[in-house]
Amino acid sequence: MRRVYMDxxxxxPVDDRVLKSMEPYATGFFGNPSSLHMLGQEAREAVExxxxxxxxxxxxxxxxxxxxxxxxTESNNLALKGVAARSLEKGNQxxxxxxxxxxxxxxxxYLEKQGFQVSRIPVxxxxxxxxxxxxxxxxxxxxxxxxxxxxxxxxxxxxxREIGExxxxxxxxxxxxxxxxxxxxxxxxxxxxIDLLSLSSNDMYGPKGVGALYVAEGVRLMPLLQGGGQExxxxxxxxxxxxxxxxxxxxxxxxxxxxxxxxxLTRLRDRLIKGVLETVPSSFLNGHPVxxxxxxxxxxxxxxxxxxxLLSLDMEGIAAxxxxxxxxxxxxxxxxxxxxxxxxxxxxxxxxxxxxKGNTEDDVEYVLEVLPGIVRRLRTISPxxxxxxxx
Amino acid sequence: MRRVYMDxxxxxPVDDRVLKSMEPYATGFFGNPSSLHMLGQEAREAVExxxxxxxxxxxxxxxxxxxxxxxxTESNNLALKGVAARSLEKGNQxxxxxxxxxxxxxxxxYLEKQGFQVSRIPVxxxxxxxxxxxxxxxxxxxxxxxxxxxxxxxxxxxxxREIGExxxxxxxxxxxxxxxxxxxxxxxxxxxxIDLLSLSSNDMYGPKGVGALYVAEGVRLMPLLQGGGQExxxxxxxxxxxxxxxxxxxxxxxxxxxxxxxxxLTRLRDRLIKGVLETVPSSFLNGHPVxxxxxxxxxxxxxxxxxxxLLSLDMEGIAAxxxxxxxxxxxxxxxxxxxxxxxxxxxxxxxxxxxxKGNTEDDVEYVLEVLPGIVRRLRTISPxxxxxxxx
Numbered sequence: 103m104r105r106v107y108m109d110x111x112x113x114x115p116v117d118d119r120v121l122k123s124m125e126p127y128a129t130g131f132f133g134n135p136s137s138l139h140m141l142g143q144e145a146r147e148a149v150e151x152x153x154x155x156x157x158x159x160x161x162x163x164x165x166x167x168x169x170x171x172x173x174x175t176e177s178n179n180l181a182l183k184g185v186a187a188r189s190l191e192k193g194n195q196x197x198x199x200x201x202x203x204x205x206x207x208x209x210x211x212y213l214e215k216q217g218f219q220v221s222r223i224p225v226x227x228x229x230x231x232x233x234x235x236x237x238x239x240x241x242x243x244x245x246x247x248x249x250x251x252x253x254x255x256x257x258x259x260x261x262x263r264e265i266g267e268x269x270x271x272x273x274x275x276x277x278x279x280x281x282x283x284x285x286x287x288x289x290x291x292x293x294x295x296i297d298l299l300s301l302s303s304n305d306m307y308g309p310k311g312v313g314a315l316y317v318a319e320g321v322r323l324m325p326l327l328q329g330g331g332q333e334x335x336x337x338x339x340x341x342x343x344x345x346x347x348x349x350x351x352x353x354x355x356x357x358x359x360x361x362x363x364x365x366x367l368t369r370l371r372d373r374l375i376k377g378v379l380e381t382v383p384s385s386f387l388n389g390h391p392v393x394x395x396x397x398x399x400x401x402x403x404x405x406x407x408x409x410x411x412l413l414s415l416d417m418e419g420i421a422a423x424x425x426x427x428x429x430x431x432x433x434x435x436x437x438x439x440x441x442x443x444x445x446x447x448x449x450x451x452x453x454x455x456x457x458x459k460g461n462t463e464d465d466v467e468y469v470l471e472v473l474p475g476i477v478r479r480l481r482t483i484s485p486x487x488x489x490x491x492x493x
Numbered sequence: 494m495r496r497v498y499m500d501x502x503x504x505x506p507v508d509d510r511v512l513k514s515m516e517p518y519a520t521g522f523f524g525n526p527s528s529l530h531m532l533g534q535e536a537r538e539a540v541e542x543x544x545x546x547x548x549x550x551x552x553x554x555x556x557x558x559x560x561x562x563x564x565x566t567e568s569n570n571l572a573l574k575g576v577a578a579r580s581l582e583k584g585n586q587x588x589x590x591x592x593x594x595x596x597x598x599x600x601x602x603y604l605e606k607q608g609f610q611v612s613r614i615p616v617x618x619x620x621x622x623x624x625x626x627x628x629x630x631x632x633x634x635x636x637x638x639x640x641x642x643x644x645x646x647x648x649x650x651x652x653x654r655e656i657g658e659x660x661x662x663x664x665x666x667x668x669x670x671x672x673x674x675x676x677x678x679x680x681x682x683x684x685x686x687i688d689l690l691s692l693s694s695n696d697m698y699g700p701k702g703v704g705a706l707y708v709a710e711g712v713r714l715m716p717l718l719q720g721g722g723q724e725x726x727x728x729x730x731x732x733x734x735x736x737x738x739x740x741x742x743x744x745x746x747x748x749x750x751x752x753x754x755x756x757x758l759t760r761l762r763d764r765l766i767k768g769v770l771e772t773v774p775s776s777f778l779n780g781h782p783v784x785x786x787x788x789x790x791x792x793x794x795x796x797x798x799x800x801x802x803l804l805s806l807d808m809e810g811i812a813a814x815x816x817x818x819x820x821x822x823x824x825x826x827x828x829x830x831x832x833x834x835x836x837x838x839x840x841x842x843x844x845x846x847x848x849x850k851g852n853t854e855d856d857v858e859y860v861l862e863v864l865p866g867i868v869r870r871l872r873t874i875s876p877x878x879x880x881x882x883x884x
């Protein structure tokens with residue numbers, strides 16, 4: 103059976119070149135970067151070289167503005183809680199949106215319990231944040247604005263540059279969760295006025311268990327972890343040297359190959375979307391039609407359960423997702439799909455194909471060959487399907 | 494030049510068999526354990542299999558009592574802050590010791606700033622915690638006792654079973670930082686009445702960037718990270734599947750090979766200690782002479798700076814440590830060496846050889862061949878050295 107993996111949003115394989123870069127630090131003897139002997143110093147240099155590569159990917163002025171963490175979730179926690187804890191004299195309000203990643207949603211709920219006020223800006227039916235409403239929500243108590251660069255579930259790219267301008271004008275720091283976007287679309291923290299930016303290594307074909315937070319010079323943060331004072335005191339714990347080296351290599355490769363790969367994926371994505379919308383009646387695209395991640399095709403089918411669709415596809419060798427893998431354990435409809443105005447049954451009829459390096463035109467054709475029949479079969483057994491759809 | 498790595502306490506190479514076990518999850522396609530498709534379910538099974546292996550290593554009754562984290566520092570933070578945040582009604586006092594790992598030292602300082610009271614039990618000149626003083630420090634406000642299983646710097650094994658008995662008798666939960674001990678000496682959380690136990694993968698020849706916290710059923714913890722609710726809600730963030738698989742394999746290997754390897758290392762360690770004490774005048778052993786980690790030889794040389802010694806050894810191809818790698822950036826004397834009563838100059842004249850799988854008798858002989866000459870040369874250029882030592 104043909105195997106097609108289109109769940110890159112949930113987990114990505116590590117690029118072979120990344121694995122190769124990590125090998126000397128995983129297999130052989132290597133030191134602790136804090137050790138004084140030669141091996142320790144070599145490990146230190148490798149870590150600093152990676153810091154530079156990650157800084158370059160996002161246009162950071164100084165490598166020391168990159169803090170390595172254990173992943174995107176930790177970076178988001180460090181950014182929000184870290185700023186919150188250091189801003190108590192200034193205020194207690196945070197402006198964010200209704201479609202952030204589940205980690206941001208839960209961090210802001212946690213902060214509300216701690217007494218912070220959180221304003222959640224709504225999005226339109228494409229999932230685009232309303233910049234004027236965001237401007238209106240900022241007040242003299244606002245300590246942070248946090249908006250994602252792109253939504254990994256529905257693919258919509260947010261107007262970060264405009265939001266950055268608003269934040270600069272208002273003198274409020276801007277945090278951007280770029281986990282889903284980094285390595286896929288160009289990011290420039292200086293031009294976009296971004297003060298804090300969360301990154302995940304695996305989302306760029308780097309190893310799991312490592313991420314980074316960009317912290318612009320001058321932004322004050324309280325660390326989440328106390329310990330040996332690594333990462334300028336902002337992230338204690340012995341450095342995950344092979345992981346950090348792998349993330350650096352992944353960032354370097356992403357920077358070099360992003361333009362070509364984005365073009366290729368956009369072509370595959372558009373073929374998939376067009377093919378499905380043309381061949382499956384009552385099918386729709388979720389998210390913005392144009393301003394979307396190159397790899398994201400989130401589709402909606404009336405009268406069908408996304409989960410049944412997913413399992414039927416799995417039996418045909420196709421791995422997709424019913425939405426965000428990070429919340430797929432709960433059976434509630436995705437907060438993102440609800441925020442763009444979908445009804446419960448519409449949200450439950452949605453399916454995310456997230457493409458990546460391994461996908462080819464043949465993969466897309468295979469999905470287009472298999473999917474319409476599955477949808478039709480599931481609709482046939484649903485009592486809700488209108489007769490004309492089955493004609 | 495011969496190369497001898499005796500800094501296993503700072504960083505360990507990953508066992509080849511561990512790397513092999515991780516390969517399918519690092520190189521190929523693998524799913525997010527939260528994904529519903531087949532690949533996701535395979536990843537979930539691999540994670541659960543590792544949980545079982547880690548549980549077995551420490552004698553935990555149920556695999557779900559193991560929570561995977563990003564490492565020992567995070568495990569320690571989660572244990573202390575997690576219990577503290579959930580025990581506010583009960584009390585605000587924590588009993589710990591003066592020789593904990595730097596992460597524990599800094600976490601308890603952080604908690605003091607948050608209004609908690611911390612009692613630090615002194616140790617004797619071998620670094621052994623005074624159990625009667627510990628008993629006396631527990632009061633009706635005590636929410637947690639935290640003592641390390643073994644001190645990674647001076648090697649001393651603590652009387653955990655006795656401390657566990659005291660805690661059980663007093664009805665206070667016991668946290669044990671077992672990062673330096675796990676995989677080297679047998680641990681049994683049930684027999685030793687341990688409620689929380691911190692582990693690090695790399696300290697057992699597993700990959701970096703992963704660790705675990707044992708949380709006995711019934712112990713309530715506040716998570717450090719908000720997010721997708723992974724690890725029973727106690728540690729959000731996409732699971733580091735290859736890292737977790739590697740840690741599981743490392744735990745399995747440690748359990749199978751610990752007895753033989755401990756015997757082998759004890760022999761090498763004792764040969765090294767005996768050889769140094771016999772050939773270098775005014776040299777001393779730090780830590781307990783018998784109740785110590787099989788791999789730990791912490792030695793002290795009068796009239797010599799540990800750092801000069803370290804650099805001279807490095808030039809001869811020998812990697813050792815001046816103490817805890819986690820604090821070697823700061824030039825202050827180690828808090829552990831101070832706690833066992835050493836003067837500043839004694840602490841600064843200390844050197845840690847931490848042995849491991851790669852070391853052989855020849856390595857020990859090479860150190861014994863090189864070290865006495867280096868000490869003698871350094872003493873010759875020190876104005877403090879008494880003339881009779883140079884005779």
